[in-house]
Amino acid sequence: MKTTTGFCPEKYDKGEKIIIYGASSYGELAFWGLKQNGLSPDYFRDRAVIKDKYMGIPVIRPREVEKFKDDYIIIASADYFHEIKNHFEKKGMQHIYDLEYLLLDTEIEIDKLTKRARDIFMNKSNYIDVIYQNQGINNINFTRIQYVVSERCSLRCRDCTHLMQFYQHPQNINLDSYKDSFDKLLSVTDSISEMRILGGDSHPHST
Ligand code: SF4
Numbered sequence: 001m002k003t004t005t006g007f008c009p010e011k012y013d014k015g016e017k018i019i020i021y022g023a024s025s026y027g028e029l030a031f032w033g034l035k036q037n038g039l040s041p042d043y044f045r046d047r048a049v050i051k052d053k054y055m056g057i058p059v060i061r062p063r064e065v066e067k068f069k070d071d072y073i074i075i076a077s078a079d080y081f082h083e084i085k086n087h088f089e090k091k092g093m094q095h096i097y098d099l100e101y102l103l104l105d106t107e108i109e110i111d112k113l114t115k116r117a118r119d120i121f122m123n124k125s126n127y128i129d130v131i132y133q134n135q136g137i138n139n140i141n142f143t144r145i146q147y148v149v150s151e152r153c154s155l156r157c158r159d160c161t162h163l164m165q166f167y168q169h170p171q172n173i174n175l176d177s178y179k180d181s182f183d184k185l186l187s188v189t190d191s192i193s194e195m196r197i198l199g200g201d202s203h204p205h206s207t
Contacts, residue, residue: 001132002131002132004081004085004096004097004098004131005096005097005098006097006098006099006100006101006102007072007074007097007098007099007101007102008101009034009037009038009039012039012072016070016071016072016095017042017043017068017071017072018034018039018040018041018042018043018071018072018074019041019042019043019044019045019060019065019068019071019072019073019074020034020041020043020044020045020057020074020076021045021065021073021074021075021076021077021084022044022045022046022075022076022077023044023045023046023048023051023054023055023059024046024076024077025114025116025117025120026076026077026078026099026117026120026127027044027046027054027055027076028055028113028114028117029076029099029102029103029108029113029117029120029121030074030076030099030102031055031057032108032109032112032113033099033101033102033103033106033108034102036106036107036108036109037102037106040057041057041074042057042058042071043057043058043059043060044057044058044059044060045059045060045061045062045064045065046059046061047061047062065088066091066093068093069091069092069093069094070094070095071095072095072097073088073093073095073096073097074097074098074099074102075096075097075098075099076099078126078127078130078143078144078193079143079144080143081098081127081130081131081143082130082133098127098131099127099131100128100131103121103124103127103128104124104128108121126193126194129191129193129194130143130193133190133191133193139190139191140188140189140190141189141190141191141192141193142189142191142192142193143193143194144192144193144194144195144196145185145192145194145195145196146196146198147173147178147182147195147196147197147198148162148173148198148199148200149172149173149178149197149198149199149200150170150171150172150173150199150200150201151164151167151170151171151172151199151200152164152167152170152171152172152199152200152201153170153199153200153201154201155201162198162199162200164199164200170200
């Protein structure tokens with residue numbers, strides 16, 4: 001059951017400001033979705049202090065958003081979507097929206113998108129799954145599960161976020177134990193929106 005509302009230009013009171021919560025690829029999609037509907041955000045919200053502007057729009061910091069109680073917040077994030085929404089609801093904010101209309105009912109011009117935003121747009125069902133998750137107190141929903149199947153990688157890239165160059169004794173996972181633990185996870189989970197199989201280099205270990 002969906003407990004949130006998609007931002008829809010027809011319901012927008014043009015006197016209010018529009019803030020896109022998240023100056024990243026989802027924010028980029030929200031930006032172009034608004035543009036396609038003849039609108040433009042007033043602000044992006046982002047934690048990164050180095051960003052003063054994103055896509056030519058001023059960036060405000062997290063706490064500043066709470067000053068805009070009567071304005072329109074579009075949550076351009078799949079990670080922590082419901083946590084962000086709950087936070088603003090507790091602060092008494094009324095106009096909190098998701099991207100459903102902008103992603104599904106708006107003709108976003110793909111050629112204008114960065115590669116990352118295009119990839120997300122092509123997999124927009126991940127975001128849609130997240131916003132439809134039932135968030136009752138007895139539900140366990142995961143936005144994303146990342147499973148590292150191997151610590152081995154021959155490339156050892158300097159900036160590897162999995163720190164592969166630092167493993168002195170890299171291991172492959174045991175596929176039987178992986179299956180067992182995944183079965184256990186599924187038996188107690190209501191939904192998983194996205195599952196990623198990662199390495200190291202997962203290909204040599206894919207059989
Ligand atoms: S896991 Fe990816 S980023 Fe890390 S060393 Fe291997 S190829 Fe490079």
